[in-house]
Amino acid sequence: MNTMSQEYKHVTASKGDIGVAYVMADLIKKGADVLTPMSQVSPYDLGIFFLDSFYRVQVKYRSVDSSGAITVKVRRLRSSPRLRSKRYSYGTNDEFDVLAIYCPEISSVAYIMRDDMNEKGCITLRIHPPKNNQKANINVFLEKTELPEKIKRGL
Secondary structure (H helix, E strand, O other): OOHHHOOOOOOHHHHHHHHHHHHHHHHHHOOOEEEOOOOOOOOOOEEEEEOOEEEEEEEEEOOOOOOOEEEEEOEEEEEEOOOOEEEEEEOOOOOOOEEEEEEOOOOEEEEEEHHHOOOOOEEEEEOOOOOOOOOOOOOEHHHOOOOOHHHHOOO
16 A cells, blocks of 8 residues: 555644744744743743744644634643643633744744734634625734734834
């Protein structure tokens, strides 16, 4: 059986690694010094220095859904060895400063400041225009591919 001709299906962990690699390359192209945490349980995936300021970056790999959008819900797995349980906590927190979303269909990265997300830690970015032609309150992925102004100014 020739496995080279079969389409490779990425598992969740490899998708995360691919997203981090693309984001690292994009940030380096934009002039940031990129740092990686020593631990896999760090609450953020990358650290960056840009204009003498430090930012913590959370990376997400997301594919376009059937509506032409990407939705990200920020969540963190919390485990309690004492209770032998694991649960997700949702919403924005102070564990990261920037959300970087890698979209494999267009091989591009969008950057969102944590403060620009809703209180539940959710954001939807459009890749394709909505079918109902809605214009108001739409976040367009390709309008978010540059570093946010707050980072560009070193704030």
